[in-house]
Amino acid sequence: xxxxxxxxxxxxxxxxxxxxxxxxxxxxxxxxxxxxxxxxxxxxxxxxxxxxxxxxxxxxxxxxxxxxxxxxxxxxxxxxxxxxxxxxxxxxxxxxxxxxxxxxxxxxxxxxxxxxxxxxxxxxxxxxxxxxxxxxxxxxxxxxxxxxxxxxxxxxxxxxxxxxxxxxxxxxxxxxxxx
Amino acid sequence: xxxxxxxxxxxxxxxxxxxxxxxxxxxxxxxxxxxxxxxxxxxxxxxxxxxxxxxxxxxxxxxxxxxxxxxxxxxxxxxxxxxxxxxxxxxxxxxxxxxxxxxxxxxxxxxxxxxxxxxxxxxxxxxxxxxxxxxxxxxxxxxxxxxxxxxxxxxxxxxxxxxxxxxxxxxxxxxxxxxxxxxxxxxxxxxxxxxxxxxxxxxxxxxxxxxxxxxxxxxxxxxxxxxxxxxxxxxxxxxxxxxxxxxxxxxxxxxxxxxxxxxxxxxxxxxxxxxxxxxxxxxxxxxxxxxxxxxxxxxxxxxxxxxxxxxxxxxxxxxxxxxxxxxxxxxxxxxxxxxxxxxxxxxxxxxxxxxxxxxxxxxxxxxxxxxxxxxxxxxxxxxxxxxxxxxxxxxxxxxxxxxxxxxxxxxxxxxxxxxxxxxxxxxxxxxxxxxxxxxxxxxxxxxxxxxx
Numbered sequence: 001x002x003x004x005x006x007x008x009x010x011x012x013x014x015x016x017x018x019x020x021x022x023x024x025x026x027x028x029x030x031x032x033x034x035x036x037x038x039x040x041x042x043x044x045x046x047x048x049x050x051x052x053x054x055x056x057x058x059x060x061x062x063x064x065x066x067x068x069x070x071x072x073x074x075x076x077x078x079x080x081x082x083x084x085x086x087x088x089x090x091x092x093x094x095x096x097x098x099x100x101x102x103x104x105x106x107x108x109x110x111x112x113x114x115x116x117x118x119x120x121x122x123x124x125x126x127x128x129x130x131x132x133x134x135x136x137x138x139x140x141x142x143x144x145x146x147x148x149x150x151x152x153x154x155x156x157x158x159x160x161x162x163x164x165x166x167x168x169x170x171x172x173x174x175x176x177x178x179x
Numbered sequence: 180x181x182x183x184x185x186x187x188x189x190x191x192x193x194x195x196x197x198x199x200x201x202x203x204x205x206x207x208x209x210x211x212x213x214x215x216x217x218x219x220x221x222x223x224x225x226x227x228x229x230x231x232x233x234x235x236x237x238x239x240x241x242x243x244x245x246x247x248x249x250x251x252x253x254x255x256x257x258x259x260x261x262x263x264x265x266x267x268x269x270x271x272x273x274x275x276x277x278x279x280x281x282x283x284x285x286x287x288x289x290x291x292x293x294x295x296x297x298x299x300x301x302x303x304x305x306x307x308x309x310x311x312x313x314x315x316x317x318x319x320x321x322x323x324x325x326x327x328x329x330x331x332x333x334x335x336x337x338x339x340x341x342x343x344x345x346x347x348x349x350x351x352x353x354x355x356x357x358x359x360x361x362x363x364x365x366x367x368x369x370x371x372x373x374x375x376x377x378x379x380x381x382x383x384x385x386x387x388x389x390x391x392x393x394x395x396x397x398x399x400x401x402x403x404x405x406x407x408x409x410x411x412x413x414x415x416x417x418x419x420x421x422x423x424x425x426x427x428x429x430x431x432x433x434x435x436x437x438x439x440x441x442x443x444x445x446x447x448x449x450x451x452x453x454x455x456x457x458x459x460x461x462x463x464x465x466x467x468x469x470x471x472x473x474x475x476x477x478x479x480x481x482x483x484x485x486x487x488x489x490x491x492x493x494x495x496x497x498x499x500x501x502x503x504x505x506x507x508x509x510x511x512x513x514x515x516x517x518x519x520x521x522x523x524x525x526x527x528x529x530x531x532x533x534x535x536x537x538x539x540x541x542x543x544x545x546x547x548x549x550x551x552x553x554x555x556x557x558x559x560x561x562x563x564x565x566x567x568x569x570x571x572x573x574x575x576x577x578x579x580x581x582x583x584x585x586x587x588x589x590x591x592x593x594x595x596x597x598x599x600x601x602x603x604x605x606x607x608x609x610x611x612x613x614x615x616x617x618x619x620x621x622x623x624x625x626x627x628x629x630x631x
Contacts, residue, residue, distance in 0.1 A: 008612070016557065016597075016599060019590075020589055020591045030603040033608055
């Protein structure tokens, strides 16, 4: 079984046509589905939140068969994820893509559970503490992408579960939970 | 119904008349009746296609009408007189007619040799929309031209071993080195060599004359084809006489010359002049005949552009335009010919045998793609070309078609443009790690891991 780091790769990862954008419609559909799955699983496993199209992304190349996805193919597969709501473009030029292997709504749920599990219902934390604090160690929230975290918090704010405010030091935002 | 009055005319599978050596087609006229009131056994030949050649009047049944009459021919040699047409008021409203006197055997049959002791009158009723006056003029011209006589005398000249001119009633016995006419008699080895020399000199002169003037070339066309045939014979005998010792270069140039000779083969091209409104129909049939050999050599599929070049080269002059070629090909649908025009998705147009089966080609491609090497590295257009026995460009078209059918997938890389057997439809979206132990996917995995 081939691996990328600790990630288990499926056997068809060694199939050269997998790395060429297929023109025939039915074949293309299947290919796109397979790549969408693979990208989400890989990012979830490696906790990758952003993919840069012009950068080296290990999943997009297979040195064993000397093939890699060209720019057109990468953009096609990521656009498919965007259409499904599992990703977002961070810039107009489609150079960076935010990967939502959990949707924002799911992250909001995860934060709620995190707060309940740790008895933080009425407390105050900084955004950074949620990401890197001791409570989040070993949970999914550990090292979560800041942009995603803030978006999830904003959703909860709209539901009245918390309030966001600017902290005393100029650099960080604070959260007051009222769950 | 059809008596044995007229000699039958041979036709090809596309319905074109098979011409005698040296015979050239001069005019085509549609919807012609051939009648003879004096002979009770004369067959019913109504509304057929009449082909006037330098040697015969060939009557062909109208295939689309399902006529069961058989193709017949009247040798021009058996025509003893052509009657002048009367211009009367009655003639203005009826179809024009040509009457001529035909020489037949005592029991009323027209002989191939054209001789006979009895005379009958035959009428041609020209119902078709062609130019009657032009046809009549050509008829007189061909009949007066007596082309069949010169081919007979050429035959007898070539047959005689000596260099003397054979006069028909010559009773001269030649004695000694010089014959009565004063021409040097050819004897012994020096005679043979001298004869060769003279033949080549006259050949050289013949070539020079021909190339100076294009009109002269057209009249020399017949001689040119004969020359080409002789050269071909010489080539064949020349190689055999070397006790089987041939080197590659010689074989190559011999093949080249043979190909060239083959391409000069058409003596009697169908032209707009000789066929008028029937031009495209007859062109279409002639094309179907011509195409058989190149098509077979190309493995059953040939590019339309290649046929355009080959066909025009064979015609020599009276070249056809690309548009004419397209029209001629599209007319094939109306006739029962064994070839068809086909357009691929990419826009490339080819001619292929009707018996050509896409399914069969795909089966062969699949077999090729499932070989262990192909499973590991895929197949290229040249690989497919070798397996299918066709040109690489044609093979690529078939591979692309197989791709659209979901049989193959493409792999584009710095290594080139290759195709693999399609695995995508075997992969399970719900479990990407699943490999069933049967099917193409399993075979592929075995082949790929075997090389490691």
